[in-house]
Amino acid sequence: MGGAKVKLQHIREEIVEYGKKLSKESLTKGTGGNLSVFHRETGIMAISPSGIDYYEIKPEQVVLLDVEIGSVIEGEALPSSERDMHRIFYKYRDDINAIIHTHSTFATAISCLNITLPAVHYLVALAGVDVPCADYATYGTVALAKNAFKAMEGRKACLLANHGMLSGGKSLSEAYNIAEGIEFCSELYYRAKSIGEPVILPKDEMLRVVERFKDYGKKWEEHDMI
Numbered sequence: 001m002g003g004a005k006v007k008l009q010h011i012r013e014e015i016v017e018y019g020k021k022l023s024k025e026s027l028t029k030g031t032g033g034n035l036s037v038f039h040r041e042t043g044i045m046a047i048s049p050s051g052i053d054y055y056e057i058k059p060e061q062v063v064l065l066d067v068e069i070g071s072v073i074e075g076e077a078l079p080s081s082e083r084d085m086h087r088i089f090y091k092y093r094d095d096i097n098a099i100i101h102t103h104s105t106f107a108t109a110i111s112c113l114n115i116t117l118p119a120v121h122y123l124v125a126l127a128g129v130d131v132p133c134a135d136y137a138t139y140g141t142v143a144l145a146k147n148a149f150k151a152m153e154g155r156k157a158c159l160l161a162n163h164g165m166l167s168g169g170k171s172l173s174e175a176y177n178i179a180e181g182i183e184f185c186s187e188l189y190y191r192a193k194s195i196g197e198p199v200i201l202p203k204d205e206m207l208r209v210v211e212r213f214k215d216y217g218k219k220w221e222e223h224d225m226i
């Protein structure tokens with residue numbers, strides 16, 4: 001258990017660090033949004049606490065939860081009210097080990113239209129061929145967790161109607177990159193829409209980009225050799 005303890009401590013510190021990054025890069029405001037990491041070997045997830053400013057969170061306030069039953073194992077604060085929306089992905093998707101939920105301005109603006117964010121730019125492929133919008137449900141409810149899970153099927157991000165955005169990846173850095181990329185694409189869509197009708201990339205092209213992103217590092221190596 002010693003190794004797991006060290007790893008969980010490291011995860012808690014990572015959540016503190018990425019929380020500050022979310023706030024600094026304007027991906028969320030005040031205490032809005034939340035983030036978590038799943039330690040699959042122990043079945044424990046670490047999630048940001050409820051209602052504490054991102055610059056004030058200490059690693060020991062990051063709450064450790066049992067993913068299977070949702071009970072608190074350790075933490076000197078209350079877990080985020082959206083914990084069930086994180087848990088559901090760790091329980092039922094083995095490609096997701098980290099989740100970020102934001103109230104970033106442009107993604108949230110698009111979510112208020114209750115529409116799918118289309119492939120306005122190839123970076124939408126960070127999430128998939130497009131970014132569906134989950135049906136509205138009250139924040140912090142199991143109903144919202146279920147709606148988000150359904151909307152994110154075959155994707156790594158979704159919008160939450162009249163609320164915000166959710167992204168998931170193998171690591172916190174991947175989930176962060178997706179959140180940042182989808183916020184950028186949401187802003188592009190908003191701006192392009194305001195001056196005309198944006199051209200949407202076809203699905204076969206998006207599927208190609210999704211494939212390329214799967215081994216992005218490897219592709220870069222090949223690129224450097226040319």
Ligand SMILES: [Zn+2]
Binds near residue numbers: 101164
């Ligand atoms: Zn929220």
